[in-house]
Amino acid sequence: MQSRPPRVLMPNSVHEALSMAAREPDAVYWAGGMAFKQQSGHGAVMKLPGTLIVLSRIEELARVLRTERTLDIGSMTNLERIAEIGRGFLPPGMQEAIASTAVRPVRCMISIGGHIAEKKKLGYLLPLLQLLDAKVEVRFLRTRRGRVLSIPGNRKIPIAGFHDAASGLPHEALITRVSIPLHIWNAGQFIKVYPGGRDNPPFIFCGAARVEKKVLMEVRLAFTDAQTGIFRDTELEASMAGRGLPLSNKDLQQLSNAVSRITANWIQPFNKAAAWDAVCGFFSRIIL
Amino acid sequence: MTVKEELSDKLSGRALYRVYNLKGKNYQGRILGSPTARGRIVGIKLPPLPEGICVIGAKDIPGADTLDIGGCAIPIFASGNILWEGQPILAAAGGDSFAVEEWLSKVELEIEQSADAQPEESEFVRRKGSPEKHLNTAAQIVEESLLIPYRREPEHWDGATCKLKDESYHLYTVTVWPLFVRACAARVLNVSPNRVKVSGSSPGGRHEGYIWHSAYMAVIAALLSKKADEPVYLNAGSLHSVGPSLPGADIKLRAAIREDGKLSALEGKLVINAGALLPFADEIIDRVLLGLFSFSTCLHYNIKVIVRRHPWYPSTFGPAAGLELGFPAGELLAARIAExxxxxxEQWKQDSSDADNSLMGSGIVRPRDYPSPALFDDLLTRSDYMRKSTGYNHVFFNRGKFKRLPEFYHGIGTAKAWFGNSFISSELENAGLSLTLDKQGILLVSMQSEASGVLIDIWKGMATDILGIDKVLFQVGGGRESCSGAPVILGSHAAVYTRLLDMALKQLAKQRFREALPITIEKNLRHGSRPEWSRENLAGAPFEAYSWGMGVVEVRLSVQASVVESVRIWLQIDGGQLLSYDKAAAEAENAAAAALEWCSSKPRRFLLPLIDVQFSNNSEKFRPKGVSALPWLLVPAAYIKALRQASGRFIDQLPVQPEQMRMGSPCL
Amino acid sequence: MNISFQLNGKQVQADIMPHLRCTEVLRETFHCFSLRCRCDNSDCGSCMILVDKNPVYACLMAAFELQNHEVWTIEGISEQDGFHDIVAGFHRANAQLCIHCAPARALATQALLEQSLNPTWKQLTDTAMSVNCGCTSLPCIIRAITCAARERARRQNAK
Structure with missing residues (x-):
């Protein structure tokens, strides 16, 4: 970060952006720029990285496409637009998750691509996107024998392992699209609370379930204390499938043990209690 | 020039605070604060000064190098020892704010850090009767504690502008004490007060405790302007180390209860945590103690008071001038005893009080306009308090017996409080107003403070009612030169001036056809003929006029997330004759929301309480009463009682932390 | 860097440093003094502007981001007929706003009214929360926005 004026590059296509990034190893992509803006300091000028590749002219990155099974969102689409377009068909819990991210003027500045790519701070949407099996399309330039070619390649990476997978990609790799599967879940919940007060990071719980005739066909639960990562227990989720609702005392005991296991390494004790409260709340809600 | 405060002007952005950088180029001023809290400045290495930037420090002050207020001398710039983190060391101004910021960032400060970081302490005792004897023979001892941390004001400061013309300084700042700012600036600049003019804008919803901070900013702006010989806008908003703080308190109480359930003695330790300096410390401590004693009569007490001065930004008084620290502690103790x-x-408080029903526990003279309990019946009916309280109490006492947890726990609490407006130390002199009726029939009002458009409209109405003159003939002029003070009341200054105007208008009505025009009438509001306030014995009449109120707060606590999900507030306030019902209602509602924000530790933007405010009038005269301070006493006290009922846990800290509620949550 | 954009309905351009804050550009270069600069980090919301009809905080925008966008400040909005609905709504709700936040409140209301004249509770709270100022309570602001929506709907129905 510096106070000097940055070099602003404005590519017109993804390929042009990739080529620019390959040429300029220090350049950073600028979608909504929120990650940099939050650290831009005070005063008349913003402290920004030296070279910016601004993606606002690339139309492809702002497109939203809905098919029968998926919602394909261009990485430059801001969260407010996703909420607006997706009214009525976004998976349950998604609207709440978007609304809880920030107030509307800030949501208008946060791009979904930037939200996912941010490494320093966990994006509040990530646990839910992970539950929903969302995938990220990343484009990059292919290499042959250590040489960067101008032939673009792409990969679709599940959100769950995105940051690990992304570290193996070339530095010019760019998130171009996020695909969210639709119409799988008929119940869902997103909770963001601050059990340790506003000075501490929030606790986030996401749940998604498919319930048919009071039987839990499929369920997924994700927790995060926004510090140590996103936690899921796939074994628990698999074992809960097929259980009748409301859950029996034995099921509840199993759930309670699983939650204790998941939260065992969490730093703040209040988040552990919040996790159990949230799970209880989720299961009492899906009965209704 | 009057400030345009019409709603359409405000909404369209045409109305501007005059401290703002208006059209035309002003120099931009910035402050360099100390990076450490305690230490000694050994050296300052300035980078080469570019053209168009000027810099000032402690050596460039022509007059007094401190602001003297409320028994404190606040240094304008640190020269030797550093008292607090962020204490201004240098200020610079230039045409380009970026260049000024950049230049200041290159200044190298050599500071010898002080090893001793212990806060300075002063200690004294307030004592009456024989509390030890009563504590030893008490039927029951009840203990209570409350921690209210010291806090920085969340609001951003607006800075100040100084325009220098013909060796006269025109200062624009956000203050209700313009003549105090003028006096400070004249002392520091070493010029006659006549060469300093101050235009103060209203703080706009923020409480008026910024008594010295606006003077501080204005004086630095004036010094920069003098050095640069240009108009300077000093922006302190982006410098987070600059801004007043509010003192906190750590209160521990032990009460002796007699066999008949009455309070016989009180022992306590009161630690006031303040910034490096605490102007008006005596007045603030008085009010903390008065708040503490407001719940019951107590003739035997021993309170040890410790004022701890930390190396933080100097403090100012809070929204209820200190009562907001002591009052909740007293109410909590009363609730604990009653439980x-x-x-x-409320019944215990009634029974525990003396026969004359005095609420002023330590022997303070009971004011004449003490309201009857019937006044608040309406509030209890409106909030359906009795029915709800009984129901919630039933849940409270039987919560272990439920087979299935409810989705929410509810709680409801009440509080009854008073707030007193009073004159403070003589250094600020008394409030005054002069009224002149000239030969053209123009009625000119001159006073020390500036009035808002709403207030002037009210005054025009009063003049028309009393004198029968046309509204267009009523004019308000600023700065009454004969008074060098400022409003000297801790509370609503608008009510003080309205009372003065009312008195002056009535006198003018008698004189206007007897004497030749022009007629000038001067009115000063001074300390009345009440028994003098004795600080040592906590006895006498500390205030000029009292406003009274009662509040009910209802909360709903989510069992799932252990967070307060909804809050409803009902307030009944006796604020005397209201100048403007709309304004008073908006102020009270806003104060209630702000008080809730404070005590619930949730940012205001996430709080959506339903607030119902009603006013009663218990007196015919205009009396300097304030309505916006009462919610700061009523809401926190009622809120913690309601939370106690909902969460099953005693709350011993304000703001209430979510963790505290969780620990009391029946989920665990 | 040379940027051109539409400001209050007029095409404008300026040669500026790309990393200047928008607040600085709009106030100093284009004299939009309705933008208040208080916090520089989106805490207060007093610097709100409309970019392509969406409310955003100008203090969080760098100058180069204005390029080719349509920007409205309250100076432009207050010239339009619909502004009177907002004033009437706030007046009716007895909102005692301060000079700091009032323009941003009006802009946030305008942005909402362009979205819907029958706003949901969520939209109302979201709009009220987008400006953070201690001068007026949130319930009062929500009342004011509701009144403004009613005024606008009544005026449009009368047409």
Whole structure:
């Protein structure tokens, strides 16, 4: 970060952006720029990285496409637009998750691509996107024998392992699209609370379930204390499938043990209690 | 020039605070604060000064190098020892704010850090009767504690502008004490007060405790302007180390209860945590103690008071001038005693008081306009308090017996409080106003403070009612030169001036056809003929006029997330004759929301309480009463009682932390 | 860097440093003094502007981001007929706003009214929360926005 004026590059296509990034190893992509803006300091000028590749002219990155099974969102689409377009068909819990991210003027500045790519701070949407099996399309330039070619390649990476997978990609790799599967879940919940007060990071719980005739066909639960990562227990989720609702005392005991296991390494004790409260709340809600 | 405060002007952005950088190029001023809290400045290495930037420090002050207020001398710039983190060391101004910021960032400060970081302490005792004897022979001892941390004001400061013309300084700042700012600036600049003019804008919803901070900013702006010989806008908003703080308190109480359930003695330790300096410390401590004693009569007490001065930004007084620290502690103790004795808290307070029903526990003279309990019946009916309280109490006492947890726990609490407006130390002199009726029939009002458009409209109405003159003939002029003070009341200054104007208009009505025009009438509001306030004995009449109120707060606590999900607030306030019902209602509602924000530790933007405010009038005269301070006493006290009922846990800290509620949550 | 954009309905351009804050550009270069600069980090919301009809905080925008966008400040909005609905709504709700936040409140209301004249509770709270100022309570602001929506709907129905 510096106070000097940055070099602003404005590519017109993804390929042009990739080529620019390959040429300029220090350049950073600028979608909504929120990650940099939050650290831009005070005063008349913003402290920004030296070279910016601004993606606002690339139309492809702002497109939203809905098919029968998926919602394909261009990485430059801001969260407010996703909420607006997706009214009525976004998976349950998604609207709440978007609304809880920030107030509307800030949501208008946060791009979904930037939200996912941010490494320093966990994006509040990530646990839910992970539950929903969302995938990220990343484009990059292919290499042959250590040489960067101008032939673009792409990969679709599940959100769950995105940051690990992304570290193996070339530095010019760019998130171009996020695909969210639709119409799988008929119940869902997103909770963001601050059990340790506003000075501490929030606790986030996401749940998604498919319930048919009071039987839990499929369920997924994700927790995060926004510090140590996103936690899921796939074994628990698999074992809960097929259980009748409301859950029996034995099921509840199993759930309670699983939650204790998941939260065992969490730093703040209040988040552990919040996790159990949230799970209880989720299961009492899906009965209704 | 009057400030345009019409709603359409405000909404369209045409109305501007005059401290703002208006059209035309002003120099931009910035402050360099100390990076450490305690230490000694050994050296300052300035980078080469570019053209168009000027810099000032402690050596460039022509007059007094401190602001003297409320028994404190606040240094304008640190020269030797550093008292607090962020204490201004240098200020610079230039045409380009970026260049000024950049230049200041290159200044190298050599500071010898002080090893001793212990806060400075002063200690004294307030004592009456024989509390030890009563504590030893008490039927029951009840203990209570409350921690209210010191806090920085969340609001951003607006800075100040100085325009220098013909060796006269025109200062624009956000203050209700313009003549105090003028006096400070004249002392520091070493010029006659006549060469300094101050235009103060209203703080706009923020409480008026910024008594010295606006003067501080204005004086630095004036010094920069003098050095640069240009108009300077000093922006301190982006410098987070600059801004007043509010003192906190750590209160521990032990009460002796007699066999008949009455309070016989009180022992306590009161630690006031303040910034490096605490102007008006005596007045603030008085009010903390008065708040503490407001719940019951107590003729035997021993309170040890410790004022701890930390190396933080100097403090100012809070929204209820200190009462907001002591009052909740007293109310909490009353609630704890009542719960121990298994009686409703209001009934215990009533029974525990003396025959004359005095609420002023330590022997303070009871004011004449003490309201009757019937006044608040309406509030209890409106909030359906009795029915709800009984129901919630039933849940409270039987919560272990439920087979299935409810989705929410509810709680409801009440509080009854008073707030007193009073004159403070003589250094600020008394409030004054002069009224002149000239030969053209123009009625000119001159006073020390500036009035808002709403207030002037009210005054025009009063003049028309009393004198029968046309509204267009009523004019308000600024700065009454004969008074060098400022409003000297801790509370609403608008009510003080309205009372003065009312008195002056009535006198003018008698004189206007007897004497030749022009007629000038001067009115000063001074300390009345009440028994003098004795600080040592906590006895006498500390205030000029009292406003009274009662509040009910209802909360709903989510069992799932252990967070307060909804809050409803009902307030009944006796604020005397209201100048403007709309304004008073908006102020009270806003104060209630702000008080809730404070005590619930949730940012205001996430709080959506339903607030219902009603006013009663218990007196015919205009009296300097304030309505916006009462919610700061009523809401926190009622809120913690309601939370106690909902969460099953005693709250011993304000703001209430979510963790505290969780620990009391029946989920665990 | 040379940027051109539409400001209050007029095409404008300026040669500026790309990393200047928008607040600085709009106030100093284009004299939009309705933008208040208080916090520089989106805490207060007093610097709100409309970019392509969406409310955003100008203090969080760098100058180069204005390029080719349509920007409205309250100076432009207050010239339009619909502004009177907002004033009437706030007046009716007895909102005692301060000079700091009032323009941003009006802009946030305008942005909402362009979205819907029958706003949901969520939209109302979201709009009220987008400006953070201690001068007026949130319930009062929500009342004011509701009144403004009613005024606008009544005026449009009368047409």
């Amino acid at each position: 121990t004795l298994k009686v409703p808290v």
